[in-house]
Amino acid sequence: MPQELYGRAPIRAAKRISNPGCYATSSQLLLAPLVDYLKPGALPTIFGMSGYSGAGTIMENDASGKPVTKPKVSAESLGTFVRPYSLTGHIHEREAGFHLSTLRADGTQIKVAFIPAVAPWFSGIVSTVSVPLKAPMTAKDVIALFEERYKGEKLITIQKDVVQLRDVEGKHGWTVGGFQMSVEGDRVVITGGLDNLLKGAATQCLQNLNLALGYDEYAGIPIA
Template sequence: AAPYVAAIDAQAPRIVIVDLSADHRFDDAWYYGLPELTRARYAGQRRISNPGCYATAMQLALAPLREHLAGMPVCFGVSGYSGAGTTPSDKNDADKLRDNLMPYQLTGHVHEREASHQLGLPVAFMPHVAAHFRGITLTAHVSLARALADVETLRALYRARYAREPLLHVLDAAPWVSRIAGRHHVDIGGFALGADGRRAVLVVTLDNLLKGAATQALQNLNLALGFAEFEGIPVAVGET
């Protein structure tokens, strides 16, 4: 996207650009548009970088625990093959994916670096591609600096952080990717706590083509153009 942005900058600098590529996600001159976490930083910027799909899931999974962490969080991700793009490869070959789970780039993935950069802490991420078309399941495993009393205390951190976010649904049960396909929101659930209260696990699901891309872009466009943030986005009532 960089050459196109340069051309627009030269000819029409007031045009709003929402860039869905990774080109500007590490550029502090651009607003990083994950509104549920960065809305307060939006101050009329015309250059907006749309987050990556996995990076969105990781940040939403880890942000409520940001001040409670001890050590590096570990995230295990599984995406439908639409996340592999349109260029033919093993990762979007239906025959090779049948009855299969395909790991790739198990260290240093660009979304690992993106989430680490935005959260301000190192995150370990292991991506995989599965045979379904769309949707991400991300399981986050974290060590906590202090023990939590019980799993409800863990869940309450997420309910409190995301209570006013209509696209973020905090569930009791573990979310299923089959239930998120074609939906604009994020499900967060499956909370578990180790016996010592210092090991926490949770699961995030989202549609990589929607909240991981287009829905988030529409939120950002709405903010930039002065519309209500959720204008044009069907907002479902969350389960509990």
């Protein structure tokens, strides 16, 4: 679970800590400020695009017979194409829904629809979420919820513009932006992103280690 959502005290006291998945981190951060404003029975839908480093590796033998690891997906194999995969039932879909449900005031379950895709860049995730709302809101209303939820968080950036790869690639935090409403005000679309190798993995791991060992949470993490 991202530290920014579920608090630091449980991590400091924990004996076992697991890092949240990179896609699940961005999905949870995108939806957390809105968990009590979701339209009942409707699924928030997240489309995420990740650099091919997020696809993992496979073991192969090189020309000499020595085992080596290679990316499951390469930039060459993708060309200029974005490849959707695991179109339903992705593990991060269940992970995000499970943890978001713990944030809801009435305790009811939240389900999300998540569609991942791998893209021909190395690292960085950009996710777009479409959120049906139970009552009309304005973009200012939604932004205010995000500003309140993430006030004082050093690794979270809220911006006006749609999040692009350049906003997150090689950076240690998570960025959110866009905030566009439907004409009726009953649906908001938001973009968010992080580097899957940093805030989606190593940076988050270092935060957890620092907290568990009693150090400053951000020790060793450059803060922009």
